[in-house]
Amino acid sequence: MVGLMRGINATAKKIADLMVLNSAIPPQGMSLEAWRAMGPITPSYEAMYVMVLEQLRSGYSVGANIALFDMDGSLADYDGAMLESLNALAGPDEEVLTRETLHEFLKKEELPHIKARLRSIKRSHGWWCRLKPIPAGMEVLKMATEIGFKPHILTKGPKRAAIAWKEKVEWCQHHIAEDIDIHITSDKGMVYGKVLYDDFPDYMLRWLKTRPRGLGIMPVTPSNRDFVHPNVIKWDETNLDEVRDALIAAFNRQAGDDWK
Numbered sequence: 001m002v003g004l005m006r007g008i009n010a011t012a013k014k015i016a017d018l019m020v021l022n023s024a025i026p027p028q029g030m031s032l033e034a035w036r037a038m039g040p041i042t043p044s045y046e047a048m049y050v051m052v053l054e055q056l057r058s059g060y061s062v063g064a065n066i067a068l069f070d071m072d073g074s075l076a077d078y079d080g081a082m083l084e085s086l087n088a089l090a091g092p093d094e095e096v097l098t099r100e101t102l103h104e105f106l107k108k109e110e111l112p113h114i115k116a117r118l119r120s121i122k123r124s125h126g127w128w129c130r131l132k133p134i135p136a137g138m139e140v141l142k143m144a145t146e147i148g149f150k151p152h153i154l155t156k157g158p159k160r161a162a163i164a165w166k167e168k169v170e171w172c173q174h175h176i177a178e179d180i181d182i183h184i185t186s187d188k189g190m191v192y193g194k195v196l197y198d199d200f201p202d203y204m205l206r207w208l209k210t211r212p213r214g215l216g217i218m219p220v221t222p223s224n225r226d227f228v229h230p231n232v233i234k235w236d237e238t239n240l241d242e243v244r245d246a247l248i249a250a251f252n253r254q255a256g257d258d259w260k
């Protein structure tokens, strides 16, 4: 499978190179025949036509230096805001939650009264906009941008809280940049990048499954402390040089190469 993907990526890159060389990137609506007539495309490239065309139209180029950044727990302090909101709604006999105990508590999400509280919080107007930026995450975002990566936000949207989708966009535009690219998705494995910055092991593993040569950077939190993966650098705010070196290696790697 890895060999097959490498072959596909290499072929896609050849097509992209040909299209650039020939200035033959077809405009919207141009037929395959018309596009073929513009450059020396061989039949073996034909199967890749649709995929590459879509990628080029969407602004993606094969091997592009894109670094993906998760929001909640990575750039935006979801846990801090959730603790504050849950503690405000707790009864007098309930435990006061802390960052250490929050994730254990959230496993009770299926209990009706907990589910109702969480839904009410996540649907509150302005709640997502008010999340505080996490300085350690913003530092890595800035570093990746300075190295030359194009940062894209990659975040999961809660299916039953449409307001979150709108406010996540507003948060990024306010705290990062007006024109930042944002992907709100249910499946992070579907999105291309050379790097993923994400605090949640399950999403990191899902993304690495489709990007086996990708670099993962994971800010250490109470719930991911024990997570280990050969492609993932754990960022604990003491190893900035290690994070920088890995980002530079990932930036300089060619399609098909490993960053390590």
Ligand SMILES: [Mg+2]
Pocket (backbone or CB within 6 Å): 070, 071, 072, 073, 074, 198, 199, 200
């Ligand atoms: Mg997260």
